[in-house]
Amino acid sequence: MSIEIRNISKSFGDFRALKDVSFKVDTGELVALLGPSGSGKTSLLRIIAGIEVPDGNDGGILIHDEDTTSISFRDRRVGFVFQHYALFRHMTIFENVAFGLRVRPRRLRPSEKIIREKVNELLKLVQLDWLGDRLPSQLSGGQRQRIALARALAVEPNVLLLDEPFGSLDAKVRKELRQWLRRFHDELKITSVFVTHDQEEALEVADRVVLMNEGRVEQVGTPEEVYHHPANAFVYNFLGNVNLFHSRVEEGKVFLGELPIDLPAESTRDAKSALVFVRPHLLEIEHQRNGGDNFHAKVTHINAAGPLVKVDLVTDWGAAVHVEISHGRYASLGLKREDEVFVRPKERRVFVEAQSGKEDSTHP
Amino acid sequence: MSEPRWVRAILIGLALLFLGIFLLVPLIVVFTEAFKKGAEVYLESIREPDAVAAIRLTLIAAGIAVPLNLVFGVAAAWAIAKFQFPGKSFLITLIDLPFSVSPVISGLVYILLFGLQGWLGPWLAEHEIKIIFAVPGIVLATIFVTFPFVARELIPLMQAQGSEEEEAARTLGAGGWQTFWRVTLPNIKWGLLYGVILCNARAMGEFGAVSVVSGHIRGATNTIPLHAEILYNEYNSAAAFAMASLLTILTLVTIALKALIDWKSQVEVREVGEIRERALAEA
Numbered sequence: 001m002s003i004e005i006r007n008i009s010k011s012f013g014d015f016r017a018l019k020d021v022s023f024k025v026d027t028g029e030l031v032a033l034l035g036p037s038g039s040g041k042t043s044l045l046r047i048i049a050g051i052e053v054p055d056g057n058d059g060g061i062l063i064h065d066e067d068t069t070s071i072s073f074r075d076r077r078v079g080f081v082f083q084h085y086a087l088f089r090h091m092t093i094f095e096n097v098a099f100g101l102r103v104r105p106r107r108l109r110p111s112e113k114i115i116r117e118k119v120n121e122l123l124k125l126v127q128l129d130w131l132g133d134r135l136p137s138q139l140s141g142g143q144r145q146r147i148a149l150a151r152a153l154a155v156e157p158n159v160l161l162l163d164e165p166f167g168s169l170d171a172k173v174r175k176e177l178r179q180w181l182r183r184f185h186d187e188l189k190i191t192s193v194f195v196t197h198d199q200e201e202a203l204e205v206a207d208r209v210v211l212m213n214e215g216r217v218e219q220v221g222t223p224e225e226v227y228h229h230p231a232n233a234f235v236y237n238f239l240g241n242v243n244l245f246h247s248r249v250e251e252g253k254v255f256l257g258e259l260p261i262d263l264p265a266e267s268t269r270d271a272k273s274a275l276v277f278v279r280p281h282l283l284e285i286e287h288q289r290n291g292g293d294n295f296h297a298k299v300t301h302i303n304a305a306g307p308l309v310k311v312d313l314v315t316d317w318g319a320a321v322h323v324e325i326s327h328g329r330y331a332s333l334g335l336k337r338e339d340e341v342f343v344r345p346k347e348r349r350v351f352v353e354a355q356s357g358k359e360d361s362t363h364p
Numbered sequence: 365m366s367e368p369r370w371v372r373a374i375l376i377g378l379a380l381l382f383l384g385i386f387l388l389v390p391l392i393v394v395f396t397e398a399f400k401k402g403a404e405v406y407l408e409s410i411r412e413p414d415a416v417a418a419i420r421l422t423l424i425a426a427g428i429a430v431p432l433n434l435v436f437g438v439a440a441a442w443a444i445a446k447f448q449f450p451g452k453s454f455l456i457t458l459i460d461l462p463f464s465v466s467p468v469i470s471g472l473v474y475i476l477l478f479g480l481q482g483w484l485g486p487w488l489a490e491h492e493i494k495i496i497f498a499v500p501g502i503v504l505a506t507i508f509v510t511f512p513f514v515a516r517e518l519i520p521l522m523q524a525q526g527s528e529e530e531e532a533a534r535t536l537g538a539g540g541w542q543t544f545w546r547v548t549l550p551n552i553k554w555g556l557l558y559g560v561i562l563c564n565a566r567a568m569g570e571f572g573a574v575s576v577v578s579g580h581i582r583g584a585t586n587t588i589p590l591h592a593e594i595l596y597n598e599y600n601s602a603a604a605f606a607m608a609s610l611l612t613i614l615t616l617v618t619i620a621l622k623a624l625i626d627w628k629s630q631v632e633v634r635e636v637g638e639i640r641e642r643a644l645a646e647a
Contacts, residue, residue: 051531073534080535086528090550100536103546155536 001158001191002027003048007059010043010052010215017043018054019215025159025208028189030182032202035212036238041195042083044212045161048193049080063158079157079190083164085148087136093147094132097122100155122150142173153188162194166201178205199239203227211235233351236277243283243321245276254350257295257316261350277349280324284344285311285333294344297321299337304330311335313343394612397605409595409603410610417583418591419610421502425574425587426567429506433563437514438556442548444515445522446530456519462511470508471576474501497579502587505573510563517559518552525551554629558622565618569611 003025010018018040025031033041046052048061050073061068068076087096095102097119101110110118123129126146136144145165152160165181166174182205185192196202202209203223211218211226211234219231230236237244245256253260254274261276286294300320301312309330313321321343325333335341367375399406409415440459444452462470476482478495488495495501529551533543549556571589578585580594592607 049535051535074537074539078535080532082528082532084528086532088529088532088547088550099533099538099546103533103536103538103542151532151536 001064002062003159003191003193004062004065005044005048006062008044008047008054008061009056009059010040010047010054012043017215018047020059021212021215021217023210023217023220025191025193027191029207030185030192030194030205032206032209033193033195033212034199034202034209034238035197035218037197038214039212040215041197041212042163045080045163045193045195048159049078049161050076051080077155077158079152079155079160081145081148081152081160081162081165083167085136085144087144087148087151089136092133092135093123093128093139094119096136096147097151097154099151118154122154125153126150140173141169142177145169145177149184153190157190160190160192162192164195164197166198167196174201181205203239211238213238230349233275233277236349236351241280241322243278243280245278245319247274247276248272249274256345259293259295261348263350275351277351278345278347280310280322281308282345282347283321283323284346285313285323285325285329285335286342286344287333289342290344294342297341297343299335299339299341302330302335302337309335313341315343391612394605394608397601398609400605401602405602406606406609409600409606412603414583414586415591415603415607418586418588418607421499421585422568422587424499425503425506426564428503429510429567430560430564432507433510433514434556434560436511437516437518437559437563438552440515441518441522441552442544444519445525446527459512459515462509463516467509467570467572468576471505471573474505474508474573474577478504496577497581497585499585501577502574502585505577506567506570509570509573510567513563513566514556514559517555517562521552521555522548554625558625558629561618561621561625565614568614 005024006022008018008021009016021040021044033044035041043052047054050061050068050071054060063076063078087093088099091099098115101115101118104110120129120132123132126149128143128146128150131139131143131147136147139147149162149165162181166177169177178201181194194206203226206223208220208222209226210220213234219226219235221229226235227239230239236242247254247256249263249272252263254263254276255261256276263274284294289296295315297313297315299311300314303310303312304327308324309327311323311325311330313323315321323343333341410419440455443449444456475496477484478488478501479485480489480496482496493500495504529547530543533547538546568587569589570587571593574587575590575593578587578590580586580590582591582594586594588607588610592604592611595601595607596604
């Protein structure tokens with residue numbers, strides 16, 4: 001079942017949480033809504049579920065090409081997994097999972113025997129069938145999360161929505177559970193949307209990522225697309241560590257110290273300043289000014305504990321630069337604090353700040 | 365635990381002395397005075413027709429006021445805790461009003477409203493409806509003074525629990541009533557019972573407001589507290605204390621139930637605490 005989000009806007013008082021959001025989730029896809037807190041991603045998820053109602057009448061949510069605006073919760077068949085699980089605290093795990101079946105109208109309600117079979121089957125699916133008679137308070141966070149998932153699946157939803165599914169778990173459980181979710185999704189192939197503020201989580205688990213910022217969709221694409229071809233400065237900045245240089249534009253070029261960088265061809269002529277982004281692992285440290293496509297800097301700090309060596313430098317114009325190099329390269333350079341070196345960007349992205357404040361972009 | 369032993373002994377002793385003088389001794393006095401002339405006189409004063417009428421009226425007033433305030437309290441707490449709407453803080457203030465107004469004033473308000481010289485008095489007299497100095501007035505006054513108990517007990521509890529479980533129930537296909545009966549009510553049952561018990565204790569023990577609207581007609585508009593006062597003023601102290609002992613027994617039962625509920629709901633409170641902590645850690 002596909003989900004189509006069409007021109008959705010939502011305000012809470014004066015705060016505009018969503019501004020004309022549209023995109024489509026294809027059947028069987030696992031899509032991540034990724035963005036910083038306050039970007040509107042949870043509001044959007046709640047609107048898809050029907051918990052919140054969007055503003056105005058010109059937008060809508062289509063599930064399987066059918067407008068859901070006037071469809072009740074019961075017929076919408078949306079499974080929703082809450083960030084804090086929202087398990088019914090006074091019911092056993094078994095009754096929690098059975099809830100969606102028990103509240104069906106009498107003529108649609110399965111018999112007690114079928115409910116029992118179905119719940120046990122779901123508990124086995126999330127590998128917690130031995131916890132049926134416990135109360136939610138007796139379970140760990142990761143177990144509660146999986147029960148919440150089983151409960152949502154009991155009603156055989158057309159789509160599955162997960163709000164920060166791993167947000168309240170510790171780092172190790174979170175990693176295990178997101179790989180589990182990916183395998184789980186591959187087995188069930190149910191169209192799913194999950195909200196996260198963790199870019200690593202989104203890039204690792206999702207088929208496609210919808211990047212959101214300040215109530216707007218910034219980019220939609222596969223993890224590879226959004227990571228390697230970010231549509232704008234926000235996306236580049238949000239996905240992974242980055243060095244950011246604010247630079248003045250002079251004669252159609254932007255300067256990193258003495259290093260000139262071409263402006264994107266299609267960029268506005270009257271641009272006055274630009275943002276240059278370079279990821280830490282795409283900067284090379286050299287002792288000589290080979291050819292001059294580099295700029296001068298001084299080493300301020302070295303952290304060699306970890307898979308990569310992290311080197312902090314400061315440029316002649318006072319900007320801090322963060323570089324990651326391999327241990328082999330670090331050894332061959334024989335780098336020490338206070339060393340005077342040259343830094344060469346192997347790849348960079350330039351986003352022009354036009355006078356309107358809007359940003360243009362291009363590839364290197 | 366750094367205080368010397370004698371300081372601790374004095375402090376604990378003082379506390380016990382206070383408790384004894386202000387709580388325990390009066391309790392003992394009530395029962396000794398009631399049984400002063402023997403158990404027979406005690407039973408006689410309770411079985412006497414005016415006393416039976418007073419007991420019946422008290423049960424009627426509480427029997428009407430408590431269920432009404434239960435329904436109202438749950439509805440108000442539900443609205444306040446789970447929804448945002450204009451005038452919400454005004455509603456909260458309004459619910460608290462009976463707590464902040466002297467009960468005698470609440471009684472007087474009803475006299476001014478429904479009394480013969482009151483706003484609605486002439487119209488009521490015309491239709492031969494008697495509210496003041498009759499049972500309806502007593503019931504109304506009781507409802508008024510016990511208005512806040514249930515709502516006040518539930519609002520903080522429901523606010524702490526949030527509405528995620530209700531939202532979950534709705535996404536699972538439950539209707540409004542199903543959500544209320546299966547999710548909301550079980551979650552608040554101990555708090556609700558606690559509120560009802562307090563409400564009932566006050567409804568049965570209320571003196572001021574009821575006294576103003578009652579008219580003290582023996583056998584007709586006297587509740588237990590009013591009857592006790594009349595008997596006492598007639599120097600019939602054994603009978604007066606027999607009446608008082610009934611209310612005292614109610615108090616003891618209330619305390620016992622409250623202790624039981626506190627113990628039962630500890631789990632619930634602990635869970636709410638956990639949720640709060642998580643929310644705080646999140647923020």
